[in-house]
Amino acid sequence: MIILAGMIGVGKTTYTSRIAESLGTQAFFEPVDNNPILDKYYKDPEEYGFALQIYFLNKRFKSIKSAYHQDNNVLDRSIYEDALFTYINTLQGSISQQEYQIYLELLDNMMEEIKGLPKKAPDLLIYLDGSFDHILNNIKKRGRSFEQPTKDNGLMDYYQLLHRNYKDWYENYHYSPKMRIQTDDFDINKPKDWEAVYRMIQQEMSILGIGEN
Numbered sequence: 001m002i003i004l005a006g007m008i009g010v011g012k013t014t015y016t017s018r019i020a021e022s023l024g025t026q027a028f029f030e031p032v033d034n035n036p037i038l039d040k041y042y043k044d045p046e047e048y049g050f051a052l053q054i055y056f057l058n059k060r061f062k063s064i065k066s067a068y069h070q071d072n073n074v075l076d077r078s079i080y081e082d083a084l085f086t087y088i089n090t091l092q093g094s095i096s097q098q099e100y101q102i103y104l105e106l107l108d109n110m111m112e113e114i115k116g117l118p119k120k121a122p123d124l125l126i127y128l129d130g131s132f133d134h135i136l137n138n139i140k141k142r143g144r145s146f147e148q149p150t151k152d153n154g155l156m157d158y159y160q161l162l163h164r165n166y167k168d169w170y171e172n173y174h175y176s177p178k179m180r181i182q183t184d185d186f187d188i189n190k191p192k193d194w195e196a197v198y199r200m201i202q203q204e205m206s207i208l209g210i211g212e213n
Helices: 012-023 038-043 045-067 079-091 097-115 132-142 155-172 191-208
Strands: 002-005 124-129 178-182
Touching: 002 012, 012 124, 012 191, 038 045, 045 079, 045 097, 079 097, 079 155, 124 155, 124 191, 132 155, 178 191
Parallel strands: 002 124, 124 178
Antiparallel strands: none
16 A cells, blocks of 8 residues: 655646556545535634544544555555644644544554554655645645635744644654655656656665565
8 A cells, every 4th residue: 555645736646547547546535525514624723623534534544444455556645644734733732632632542443453564664654845835825726715825824823833834744654655746846748757756766766675475
């Protein structure tokens, strides 16, 4: 199983689709369009912060169990990142310390269940790193109204805090092999750029023996 990681707006959905298509495997996406809580969270994070993280954690666990049925399936976010989002919400006061501890206990229980699956961890984590300006531009271009930062909604502070913490998260990630792709350097809608990116991924997979019979 291959997992994409990276903050909101970095391009995980596009990369996940292209990687799965090239590998001939299945892509598993974060539930956004049919998420009944997400837009409410952006309007009132203190009311919906905890509920949103529990929702994502539950859906992520379900996706992981499904993805393990076939080699090289691709997930567009990892369960290992969920704790980071919950931590950021705790720093901003959207989630209480008590809720945070409940969340961590639930996450620990789920991680124990994952250890019982045929594979204990992903085969490879691909971290998509991008400059803050590049990510903001992506968020603007995809046009989800509830994601757009304004002077009053506090989203700019949230995105900046998340962006700063993601780099430390990646450096400390130790559950599986990992690689970094600097998304500012590539537009994978262009064939040459995608060929370059996919070549990097193939090289890493070859080193790790992923996809070999």
